[in-house]
Structures are given as structure tokens and as C-alpha cells.
Amino acid sequence: MTSTRQRILSGAKPTADSLHLGNYIGAVRQWVDMQSEYDPVFFIPDLHAITVDFDPVELAKRTRIVAAQYIAAGIDPDKSIFFVQSHVPEHAQLAWALNCITGYGEAARMTQFKDKTAKAGSDAATLGLFAYPSLMAADILLYQADLVPVGEDQRQHLELTRTLAQRFNSRFGETFKVPQATILKSTAKIYDLQNPAAKMSKTGESPNGAIQLLEDPKTAAKRIKSAVTDDGTEIRFDAEAKPGISNLLTIYATLTNRTIADLEEAYQGKMYGHLKTDLAELMVEFLTPLRARTNELMSDPAELDRLLARGAGRARDIASVTLASVYDRIGFLPLSGGR
Numbered sequence: 001m002t003s004t005r006q007r008i009l010s011g012a013k014p015t016a017d018s019l020h021l022g023n024y025i026g027a028v029r030q031w032v033d034m035q036s037e038y039d040p041v042f043f044i045p046d047l048h049a050i051t052v053d054f055d056p057v058e059l060a061k062r063t064r065i066v067a068a069q070y071i072a073a074g075i076d077p078d079k080s081i082f083f084v085q086s087h088v089p090e091h092a093q094l095a096w097a098l099n100c101i102t103g104y105g106e107a108a109r110m111t112q113f114k115d116k117t118a119k120a121g122s123d124a125a126t127l128g129l130f131a132y133p134s135l136m137a138a139d140i141l142l143y144q145a146d147l148v149p150v151g152e153d154q155r156q157h158l159e160l161t162r163t164l165a166q167r168f169n170s171r172f173g174e175t176f177k178v179p180q181a182t183i184l185k186s187t188a189k190i191y192d193l194q195n196p197a198a199k200m201s202k203t204g205e206s207p208n209g210a211i212q213l214l215e216d217p218k219t220a221a222k223r224i225k226s227a228v229t230d231d232g233t234e235i236r237f238d239a240e241a242k243p244g245i246s247n248l249l250t251i252y253a254t255l256t257n258r259t260i261a262d263l264e265e266a267y268q269g270k271m272y273g274h275l276k277t278d279l280a281e282l283m284v285e286f287l288t289p290l291r292a293r294t295n296e297l298m299s300d301p302a303e304l305d306r307l308l309a310r311g312a313g314r315a316r317d318i319a320s321v322t323l324a325s326v327y328d329r330i331g332f333l334p335l336s337g338g339r
């Protein structure tokens with residue numbers, strides 16, 4: 001039976017030793033919430049992770065950690081197709097075909113490529129980094145995804161994905177669903193605890209600026225308590241005038257499913273310190289089971305690998321159908337008969 005639910009697809013790269021709170025609130029948690037309503041495909045883009053400098057031992061370790069963290073955070077491998085990109089060879093295969101209908105200038109205009117090349121220097125930037133967007137297009141188009149929930153920084157890549165789908169369809173016949181560029185409105189952006197003007201990220205300046213989902217919850221609590229706050233004393237959401245307190249309120253509201261207005265009312269007349277103490281406690285309550293579950297999953301890598309292999313099998317069932325149709329339309333000779 002084919003599902004009538006819309007298909008959503010997304011992924012986060014295995015480029016750190018732990019997801020941080022920004023990844024959780026801005027991405028993984030939303031994916032978890034969407035699992036039941038949509039037909040979900042989530043994956044770990046390890047092919048994308050090697051487009052910048054990487055270490056093989058670290059990559060393998062990080063891929064398992066991210067997988068365990070997704071599951072611990074609530075991605076249910078029974079509800080979602082959940083897999084590692086390199087386990088499904090169709091991604092690289094379709095990416096090649098898409099490379100051949102992507103203009104050189106078109107790829108060179110991608111701001112992520114320009115930014116990363118400017119940072120690394122053009123000799124350090126690889127062909128893989130240049131082809132990052134067509135591989136991302138392949139990730140999406142293979143599964144005929146309707147919606148792709150991503151952050152604002154990925155908007156241009158999604159636009160290119162749509163362009164490539166339309167170009168292929170008009171040149172070779174209707175093959176791909178053209179996905180919607182879905183930048184989730186509700187995607188809360190979480191800011192650095194020490195510098196609320198910058199987003200919380202893997203590469204923030206101060207280690208106290210980010211909360212790692214796998215760190216000691218007591219350390220995380222300390223980071224909340226030492227978060228930079230603003231002038232004044234009133235606990236009120238005002239991203240312009242009170243970026244520090246507003247960030248803490250966003251985190252608090254997400255972790256408790258309460259509204260900001262409700263929190264503002266509850267903290268009327270109280271001090272910043274009260275809010276921080278309560279949020280620090282909440283953080284411990286939130287991180288402790290998440291960390292335990294992640295470590296439990298990590299302690300049985302064979303089971304984790306089995307779940308990922310099952311996901312890859314389900315992914316290939318879909319991806320291979322799309323790729324076969326693409327190859328046929330391109331005019332590649334079918335492989336028939338014996339060897």
C-alpha cells in the first residue's frame with residue numbers, strides 16, 4: 001500500500017563528537033515531532049562529511065554517535081527510514097548523473113562553496129566540496145521527497161535541487177517530484193550562551209557557549225548558570241534588547257513544551273538567577289536520560305549497525321527504483337542476462 005502522507009527527508013552531518021543543543025532544538029526534535037504525521041526519511045550524510053578535512057577513525061566513531069543520538073532523541077527506526085548515506089550507493093550514482101546536468105557556473109555560485117573555499121583556500125577546496133549541492137539534490141530526489149526541513153543556510157541548495165529536478169524532468173521526461181523548499185517557520189534558532197549574537201555551533205569560540213548532548217549534565221548546568229545575560233532585571237522575551245534571556249527562554253520553552261508567555265508570567269518579579277537555576281535543573285533532567293540511552297546504544301554497536309543496515313535496506317528499495325528510471329531515461333543500456 002502506498003502512503004498518502006507527505007514524505008519528509010533530512011539529515012545532519014557526522015562532523016562532531018556530539019550533537020549540540022542547537023542541533024537538537026533546531027532539527028532533531030522537530031523531526032521527531034513530524035515522524036507520525038509524515039512519511040519520514042532521515043539519514044546521516046557521511047559522504048558530505050568528507051567534502052571537508054576529516055579523520056577516518058573519527059568519522060566512523062562520529063557516524064555511530066550521531067546515529068545513537070538520533071535514536072536516543074526519539075527517531076524511531078520503526079517509524080522512520082533511518083540510515084547512513086554511504087550504505088546506499090544510489091546516492092553517489094544519482095549525484096554523478098546530476099553533476100552532468102549542473103552548470104559549472106551554477107555550482108560556483110553556491111554561497112556555502114564560496115564561503116568554505118574562501119576559508120580553506122582554493123587548493124584545499126576539493127571537487128567533492130564543489131559537487132556538494134548535486135549530491136544533496138540526489139539525496140532528496142532519490143526518495144521523491146515532498147518536504148525538506150532544513151535551516152536557512154540550506155535554502156540555496158534546495159533551490160538548486162528544484163532547478164535540477166525540473167531540468168531533468170523537462171529534458172528526459174517526468175521522473176522526479178519537485179520538492180518544496182521548506183524552511184520550517186518554527187525552527188527555533190538557539191544562540192551561543194556566551195555570545196548571544198552568534199548561533200550555537202560546533203565551532204563556537206568559547207566551550208561554554210554550547211551544550212553538548214553527551215556531556216556531563218553537571219557541566220551543562222554550569223554552562224547555563226554562567227550564560228551571558230543582559231542589562232536590567234526583567235525576565236521578558238525581547239530578541240533585540242535581551243538576546244541572552246530570550247535565548248534561555250526559548251530553550252526553557254522547548255524543553256518543557258510551555259509557551260514563552262506562560263514563562264514570562266511565571267517569572268514575573270523574579271531575578272535572572274531564578275530562571276537560570278531552574279533551567280540548569282531542567283537541563284540535568286533532560287540530558288541525564290538522553291545521555292544514558294545514547295551510551296546504552298553505543299555499548300552495543302552490533303545492534304546499532306543492525307538497525308542502520310535495516311534502514312539502508314528500506315532506503316535502497318525506494319532509491320533503486322528511482323535510479324533505474326533515471327538510468328533508463330538517460331539512455332544507459334540495461335544490464336541483462338548472465339555474466
Ligand code: ATP
Nearest residue numbers: 012013022023026027151188189190199200201202
Ligand atoms: P554547526 O553550525 O553546529 O556546524 P550545521 O548547521 O553546520 O551545524 P549540521 O550538523 O548538518 O550542520 O546541522 C544539523 C541541523 O542542525 C541543521 O538543520 C541546522 O539548521 C541545525 N542547527 C545547527 N545549529 C543550530 C542552532 N544553533 N539553532 C538551531 N538549529 C541549528
Ligand code: LTN
Nearest residue numbers: 009010011012045048136139150
Ligand atoms: N547540507 C545539510 C545536510 C544534508 C541534507 C541533505 C539536509 C545533506 N544532504 C539532504 C537535507 C536533505 C546541512 O549541512 N545541514
